[in-house]
Amino acid sequence: MKQNIFQKKDENVVIPPLESSQAKAQSAEKTTLTSDFVPAAGQSGDVINLVGINQIYNDHGSSNIVFKDFNLDVKDIKDCGQFITLMGKSGCGKSTLLRYISGLQAPTSGDVYIYGKKRTEKDRIPMVFQQYTSFEWKTVLDNVALPLILKGVSKSEAHEKAMDMIKIVGLTGHENKWAKYPILSGGQLQRVAIARNLVVNPQILLMDEPFGALDTVTRKQIQVFLRSIFEEAKVDPTVIFVTHSESEAVFLSTDIFILDSGPANVKHHFKIDLPAKRDDSVRYSTVFTDYVNKLGYMMEDLKKGK
Ligand SMILES: Nc1ncnc2c1ncn2[C@@H]1O[C@H](COP(=O)(O)OP(=O)(O)OP(=O)(O)O)[C@@H](O)[C@H]1O
Numbered sequence: 051m052k053q054n055i056f057q058k059k060d061e062n063v064v065i066p067p068l069e070s071s072q073a074k075a076q077s078a079e080k081t082t083l084t085s086d087f088v089p090a091a092g093q094s095g096d097v098i099n100l101v102g103i104n105q106i107y108n109d110h111g112s113s114n115i116v117f118k119d120f121n122l123d124v125k126d127i128k129d130c131g132q133f134i135t136l137m138g139k140s141g142c143g144k145s146t147l148l149r150y151i152s153g154l155q156a157p158t159s160g161d162v163y164i165y166g167k168k169r170t171e172k173d174r175i176p177m178v179f180q181q182y183t184s185f186e187w188k189t190v191l192d193n194v195a196l197p198l199i200l201k202g203v204s205k206s207e208a209h210e211k212a213m214d215m216i217k218i219v220g221l222t223g224h225e226n227k228w229a230k231y232p233i234l235s236g237g238q239l240q241r242v243a244i245a246r247n248l249v250v251n252p253q254i255l256l257m258d259e260p261f262g263a264l265d266t267v268t269r270k271q272i273q274v275f276l277r278s279i280f281e282e283a284k285v286d287p288t289v290i291f292v293t294h295s296e297s298e299a300v301f302l303s304t305d306i307f308i309l310d311s312g313p314a315n316v317k318h319h320f321k322i323d324l325p326a327k328r329d330d331s332v333r334y335s336t337v338f339t340d341y342v343n344k345l346g347y348m349m350e351d352l353k354k355g356k
């Protein structure tokens with residue numbers, strides 16, 4: 051197995067040499083899917099490269115340097131999905147990184163490569179936001195089918211594929227409802243957003259604090275659901291996920307990266323060696339709580355500036 055590396059090129063990042071059983075399990079029985087959202091794989095073998103990124107905001111006479119010659123590489127693990135979580139203090143630049151990758155924002159200087167090719171204006175990587183982002187004037191079915199329609203897929207085929215995805219995310223019976231709160235709950239609306247982004251089989255999926263607005267019980271349920279759809283839908287994207295919740299990070303991730311700030315750097319990287327299939331029982335294991343505690347200490351140190 052190739053080791054996943056997501057690191058600042060010139061940093062001494064801690065990368066424990068774990069041969070993860072989950073990665074082996076995930077690689078079995080998986081279908082490799084292609085997507086029009088990203089270019090075909092380039093020569094580098096990497097999923098994402100951020101190279102020499104600088105981001106300076108000039109605000110009322112003072113300048114805020116968010117990134118200074120920042121580099122990040124996300125290695126591909128062939129035929130195997132990976133959940134990469136970014137954590138760090140508020141304002142360190144996590145959402146900004148996702149916006150660079152998605153194409154919503156360009157850095158002050160520096161380059162973004164997707165599968166070895168410099169990203170172009172028309173490359174768009176799907177992103178799920180904290181705020182519910184469905185189209186309220188469309189039904190659940192039309193919301194989920196929309197990305198396929200925009201790609202030129204016929205309406206009947208788009209609806210058929212959308213219905214499959216609606217089933218996977220557990221919303222069968224809700225397909226003709228407006229995708230609107232309170233007709234659908236917050237958790238259901240996030241499922242619509244996830245279905246809409248997954249229906250095109252993206253190779254990369256970006257999620258920026260997608261469950262931040264949910265209550266604790268719903269949040270745990272949707273975490274289990276998110277892990278399970280990668281099994282059921284036989285999709286294996288690279289997910290770049292942002293959260294402030296240590297337990298959410300451990301539950302979902304294959305890798306966690308902690309960024310410090312001013313300007314941002316990768317401070318820590320560690321792999322989560324838990325089984326690929328994760329249900330609520332995982333949360334009660336000693337391994338899980340050890341990871342959560344370790345992460346908690348790291349985040350505390352970060353806040354103290356250690
Ligand atoms: N358009 C802008 N103009 C000025 N400053 C900006 C702009 N966009 C982002 N910033 C600054 O860039 C920094 C990084 O912002 P970003 O939203 O990426 O942080 P974050 O790590 O996602 O924080 P949080 O955890 O609170 O979501 C912050 O200091 C923010 O104030």
Ligand SMILES: [Mg+2]
Pocket residue numbers: 144145146258
């Ligand atoms: Mg943010």
